[in-house]
Every structure is written in C-alpha cells, then in structure tokens.
Amino acid sequence: MSAAHTPSTVDAAENRRRWQAVGVGLVAAFMTLLDVSIVNVAVPSIDKALHATPSDLQWVLSGYALTFGLALVPAGRFGDARGRRNAFVFGIALFTVTSALAGLATSPTWLVAARLLQGAAAGVVNPQVIGLIQELFRGPERARPFGLLGATIGISTAVGPLLGGLLIAIGGEEHGWRWVFFVNVPVGILALILGWRLLPGRPEGKSTQRRLDPVGVLLLGVGVVLILLPLVQEQQWHTPWKWALIPAGLVVLVGFGLWERSYGRHHEPLFDLRLFTFQSYTLGSLIALIYFGGFTAIFFIFTLYLQNGLGYSALISGLAITPFALGSAASAILGGRIVNRFGRPLVGIGLLAVVIGLAAVVVALRLAPDAPTPWVTAGPLLVAGLGSGLVIAPNQTLTLAQVPVPQAGSGAGMLQTGQRIGAAAGIAAVGSMFFSSLADSHGDWTAAFEGALILATGIVVLALIAALIDILRTRDHAKN
Structure with missing residues (x-):
C-alpha cells in the first residue's frame, strides 16, 4: 500500500483497506489506554484477594504508567525503522499475554511484574497507531482519523471506571478484578490477527539496517x-x-x-530534535503535557471521592463519569472534522469549556450538598467532556501536522511521553493535595475533593494560557 496517495488518487478498495487498518489501530489504542484507568476501581478487590500492601497497590497502578512512558519513543523509532506492522503485532502479542498473566496472578509480586510488562507492551503499540495515520493519510484528510483517535483517548480514559465496575459487579467481589485483565485477551487475539492482515508492511526499498x-x-x-x-x-x-x-x-x-x-x-x-523547530509541534506538545496533568487527575480523585468518601459502588462511580466520556467522544469526532478550518483557536475553546465545566462541578456541589452527587455533577461533567474532545484530537492533529512521515513514530512517541509525564505529575500533585486536605479537615471528603478539583482546574488554565500564547503569536505572524 503506497503512503503517497492523495484523496483524489486513492481508489475505493485501498481507501477501505486503510480505514480498516486504522480501525484495528483504534481498537488496540482503546484497549491499552483503558488499562490506565480501569484498574482504579479494582484496587479494593485486589487488596482483599491478594493481601497486597499499599506499596504493592501503588505499583499495580503506577508501574503500568511508568513502563508505558518508558517504551513510547524507542518503540516509535523502531516502527519508523523496521515497519509499523512488526512493532504493532509484537506489542499486541505481549499485551495479550501479560493481560492473561495479570488475571492469573496469585501474589502481589506476580501482578506487579505482569503490569510492568503490560505497560511496556502498551508503549510499543500506541506510537504505531499515530504513525500509521501519518503514513496512510496526508494533510487535511488526517483530521478525521485523528478525531477518531482523540475520541478513543477520551472515551478509554473516562469509561475505564465504568467498565471496571461492570466487570467487578458481574464477576463478584472476589474474582471480578481478574476479568478486568482477562477482557483484553479475546480483543488482543482479534487485533493481533487483523493487524497482521491489514496493517501495511515495511515500504519497499526501506532499509532494514537503520541504526536504533x-x-x-x-x-x-x-x-x-x-x-x-x-x-x-x-x-x-x-x-x-x-x-x-x-x-x-x-x-x-x-x-x-x-x-x-x-x-x-x-x-x-532516536528522536530528531529539529521537530522542536516547528512551533506547532513545540506548543502542541506543551499543551498536551499540561492538559493531561489536569485531565487525568480528575478521574483519580473523583473515583476516590465517590467510592471511599461517599460509599458509592464501583459501578455507580463509573456511571457518574460517563457524561464526560460521552461528551468527549461526540466533540472529538466533530473537532477532528473542523480543526483544519479553525486551527488552534478550536483547542482554546475546548480548554475554556473544560475550565467552565470543572468550575461548575464545584459550584454544583456547594449549591446542592445533599443531592446525589452523580446527578448533580452530570451536567457540568458533560460540558467538560465536550470541551475535552475539542482539545485532545485537534491538538494532536495540529501538533503532528508538520512532522515528516519517517519521524512520525518517534515524534508521536515523544508527544505521548509528555502526556504520560504530565498525567503522572498531575496525579501526584492533585492527589497529594487531596490527601493532605483530607487529613487537615479530619475526613471531610467533599472539602478535600473540591480543593483538589480546583487545583486540577488551575492546571487546565495553564494549558489554556499556552494555547492563547500560540494563537496570539500566530495572529501576529499572519499580520506581519
């Protein structure tokens, strides 16, 4: 399959095949990104079943993110050099096997080791998906697949607690947590088969001896x-x-x-530093790093607040986040279609909507302190989700727009590494404030949640400022 076709020269059969390839990539991205958040609601069950220490549980959650971030750039570079299909199939195979091993764990050490390998596998897969879009699509036509990828990122992050809660409810308190991992196995096997069949191999004439x-x-x-x-x-x-x-x-x-x-x-x-000479790549990477610091932390503290503070079940806690996921999915698809028309201002509008929605959550909790929290927060979270969908997909499209195809994998890997670092930093900062406020207020969960949410909102405001700087610089450059 040639990567040099334009929309006018792509025939129907080839167009269908490249969309099938992207579809397989999106399923794989959903599965690997889902495991960032789905395990949160399973922690109490894992604790009881395996008698894990707090350190064990922390590594089950954060070890995945650590090795995920570690593998991204080298894996992207490997895909650039040796072919994305090879890297994708290897990553999916490893992810499937380690998911099964995690589900079969009989000790905390076993589970932590499986999660570390599972995170590394996820880090191998994800740059190939973005690199695949860069390779198969050109210019403005990338907006639609990037929109779908943005929707996938938003949905997988937000829907993780819901799906985890459902699986635990179906599988029971004792063994339900195992299905959080086992659910990846049939999906992974299918993605492995379809990935080998549908993803393009190494382009003809491309050297296999490029140094890594x-x-x-x-x-x-x-x-x-x-x-x-x-x-x-x-x-x-x-x-x-x-x-x-x-x-x-x-x-x-x-x-x-x-x-x-x-x-x-x-x-x-490994990574071409000249990519940072592109303003779109530099500013877009900065926005992504900061935004993921606020965006990911929200679900961490909200799940803790609902389950541990208010006593809601894992399923109800997951349902409470669903409005954000639905809003993000809808607007990400739309954002992908219109980003070429509006550019970075679209990202700015999305960030502003996220800030308004999160601030409205705090206001709603204070105006209706005795009402059911999932109902009170549904509307504001929907607004924040709609905004988030206009951030992730359009920002990704704009950030990677000028990246040459031979550097697509490593460029995407560095972008995602920044997102992982931002997410870890945000969870650490917002989580620290949450727990310290909880201790200072002698167990006032609502006050602790509101304070931490305000901090998360402030982080999103920083991303908004970065977007505004980019918008103003671009406008001044256009005038001159």
Missing part, C-alpha cells in the same frame, strides 16, 4: 524513569529526597539532547 541509537534509548529511558519514579511513588516514598530525582532526570535529558544532536550529524537519531 542504543545510547539515545538508554539516556532517554534513564531520564524518564528518574522523573516519573518520584511522581508515581509520591504517596509511598515519604523522604523529601525523592524530589532530587527530578532535577537529576532533567540533567540526563539534557545529556540525551546533546547526544542526539551529535549522533544526528552522521546517523539517524
């Missing part, structure tokens, strides 16, 4: 781990020295940048 820059892989990996570790272990590591790992990680990342610049003079680097 092992020094760059090592430096980037060490830097990402040093930054993510204190964030994902924020509740378990009580020493203040843990924060020294973050500046150490930044130093290593500076070393990574220097190495890539030197290595890139004679070989193809």
Whole structure:
C-alpha cells in the first residue's frame, strides 16, 4: 500500500483497506489506554484477594504508567525503522499475554511484574497507531482519523471506571478484578490477527539496517524513569529526597539532547530534535503535557471521592463519569472534522469549556450538598467532556501536522511521553493535595475533593494560557 496517495488518487478498495487498518489501530489504542484507568476501581478487590500492601497497590497502578512512558519513543523509532506492522503485532502479542498473566496472578509480586510488562507492551503499540495515520493519510484528510483517535483517548480514559465496575459487579467481589485483565485477551487475539492482515508492511526499498541509537534509548529511558519514579511513588516514598530525582532526570535529558544532536550529524537519531523547530509541534506538545496533568487527575480523585468518601459502588462511580466520556467522544469526532478550518483557536475553546465545566462541578456541589452527587455533577461533567474532545484530537492533529512521515513514530512517541509525564505529575500533585486536605479537615471528603478539583482546574488554565500564547503569536505572524 503506497503512503503517497492523495484523496483524489486513492481508489475505493485501498481507501477501505486503510480505514480498516486504522480501525484495528483504534481498537488496540482503546484497549491499552483503558488499562490506565480501569484498574482504579479494582484496587479494593485486589487488596482483599491478594493481601497486597499499599506499596504493592501503588505499583499495580503506577508501574503500568511508568513502563508505558518508558517504551513510547524507542518503540516509535523502531516502527519508523523496521515497519509499523512488526512493532504493532509484537506489542499486541505481549499485551495479550501479560493481560492473561495479570488475571492469573496469585501474589502481589506476580501482578506487579505482569503490569510492568503490560505497560511496556502498551508503549510499543500506541506510537504505531499515530504513525500509521501519518503514513496512510496526508494533510487535511488526517483530521478525521485523528478525531477518531482523540475520541478513543477520551472515551478509554473516562469509561475505564465504568467498565471496571461492570466487570467487578458481574464477576463478584472476589474474582471480578481478574476479568478486568482477562477482557483484553479475546480483543488482543482479534487485533493481533487483523493487524497482521491489514496493517501495511515495511515500504519497499526501506532499509532494514537503520541504526536504533542504543545510547539515545538508554539516556532517554534513564531520564524518564528518574522523573516519573518520584511522581508515581509520591504517596509511598515519604523522604523529601525523592524530589532530587527530578532535577537529576532533567540533567540526563539534557545529556540525551546533546547526544542526539551529535549522533544526528552522521546517523539517524532516536528522536530528531529539529521537530522542536516547528512551533506547532513545540506548543502542541506543551499543551498536551499540561492538559493531561489536569485531565487525568480528575478521574483519580473523583473515583476516590465517590467510592471511599461517599460509599458509592464501583459501578455507580463509573456511571457518574460517563457524561464526560460521552461528551468527549461526540466533540472529538466533530473537532477532528473542523480543526483544519479553525486551527488552534478550536483547542482554546475546548480548554475554556473544560475550565467552565470543572468550575461548575464545584459550584454544583456547594449549591446542592445533599443531592446525589452523580446527578448533580452530570451536567457540568458533560460540558467538560465536550470541551475535552475539542482539545485532545485537534491538538494532536495540529501538533503532528508538520512532522515528516519517517519521524512520525518517534515524534508521536515523544508527544505521548509528555502526556504520560504530565498525567503522572498531575496525579501526584492533585492527589497529594487531596490527601493532605483530607487529613487537615479530619475526613471531610467533599472539602478535600473540591480543593483538589480546583487545583486540577488551575492546571487546565495553564494549558489554556499556552494555547492563547500560540494563537496570539500566530495572529501576529499572519499580520506581519
């Protein structure tokens, strides 16, 4: 399948085949991103079944995110160099096997090890999906598949607690948590078969001997781990020295940048730093990093508030987040279609809607403190979800618009690495405020939730400011 076709030269059969390939990629992306949030509601059941320590449970949740972020850029580079189908099929196979192993776990150590490998597999799969869209579509026609990918990201993140609650309700308190992992197995097998059949192989004439820059892989990996570790272990590591790992990680990342610049003079680097000369890529990556810091933390604290604070079941807690998921899905598809017409201002409108919706959640809880929380928050969360759909998909389209296809995988991997770091930092900061407020207020869950939600909203405001800077700079440039 040639990647050089334009909409006018793509015949019906080839167009159908590329959409089938993207469909397989979206299913895989949904499955891997779902596992970021679906396990949250299973933690109480895992605790009872395996007698896990708080540290074990933290690693079950955060270990996945750690190895996910670690694998993204190297896996994207591997897909660029050796073909996306090979990397995709390997990642899906590993994800399917490790999901089964997680479901069969008989000890916390077993489960943590399976989750670490499962996260690495997810990190292999996801850059291939974005790179596939970059490879099969050109220019404005990328907007629609990126819109669908944005909807997939939004839905998978928000619907995880709902699906987890359903599976636990069906499987029972003792074994329901295992089905949170087992559900991936049949989907993974199907994606594996269809991925091998439908995804394009390595383009003809493309060298299989391109170097994979092992020094760059090592430096980037060490830097990402040093930054993510204190964030994902924020509740378990009580020493203040843990924060020294973050500046150490930044130093290593500076070393990574220097190495890539030197290595890139004679070989193809792991990540081409020249991508940051594109304003669209730099600003879009910054917006994504900040937004995921506020966006992901919302579901973390809301699930804790509903289940542990107010006593709602895992299923009801999941249903309460559904308005956000539905709004995000609807607007992401729309945003993907109209982003080429409106550009970055569309992202700004989406961020503003998210801020308004989250602020309205706080107002609603204060105006109706005795009403059922899922009902009171449904409308504001729908507004926030509608805004979120106008952020993720359009921002992704704009960020990757100028990235050359040969760097699509590594460029997408770096973008997603920023999202993982942002999500971990946001959960650490917002979660820390949530738990400290809970302790200071002697168990006032509503006050703790409202304070943490205000902080999450403030993080989204920072993303809005970054978007406004980009909008104003673009407008000034157009005038000149």
